[in-house]
Amino acid sequence: MCLPHLFQAVEIDGEPYWDGGYSGNPALFPLIYDTESLDLLLVKINPLLRPGTPKRHDDIMDRSSEITFNASLTGEMRAIAFVSRLGREAAHRWLVAHRAGVGVRGSLDIEAEFLAKPLPNAPPP
Numbered sequence: 001m002c003l004p005h006l007f008q009a010v011e012i013d014g015e016p017y018w019d020g021g022y023s024g025n026p027a028l029f030p031l032i033y034d035t036e037s038l039d040l041l042l043v044k045i046n047p048l049l050r051p052g053t054p055k056r057h058d059d060i061m062d063r064s065s066e067i068t069f070n071a072s073l074t075g076e077m078r079a080i081a082f083v084s085r086l087g088r089e090a091a092h093r094w095l096v097a098h099r100a101g102v103g104v105r106g107s108l109d110i111e112a113e114f115l116a117k118p119l120p121n122a123p124p125p
Contacts, residue, residue, distance in 0.1 A: 027076065028040065028073075028080065032080065044073075046065070046066040046070055048070055050063060050066070094107075
């Protein structure tokens with residue numbers, strides 16, 4: 001942990017580094033979409049909310065760091081929730097339209113969907 005308001009940057013191979021939480025914590029997206037795992041364990045070390053308003057300088061600096069460090073996580077979690085909601089809504093629409101045919105008939109017209117249209121950027125036949 002190397003917070004700019006507490007410590008000088010740490011140099012590694014001549015490159016200065018401060019804590020990555022200021023620009024973005026490691027992305028969760030690859031851990032969710034590029035894996036066969038069904039679960040992800042997320043351990044939050046900074047609270048999203050705190051009761052009261054910080055008054056002392058140290059408390060204000062702590063809260064400022066918490067907000068900064070949580071910003072990228074909050075944004076990514078909101079994006080994941082949005083995409084998940086879109087997926088559920090699309091699945092629901094598909095089920096409403098095709099439920100009666102599941103296991104009875106195909107729901108994809110391969111000819112119309114893939115063979116009747118030229119592929120993008122494909123040379124003409």
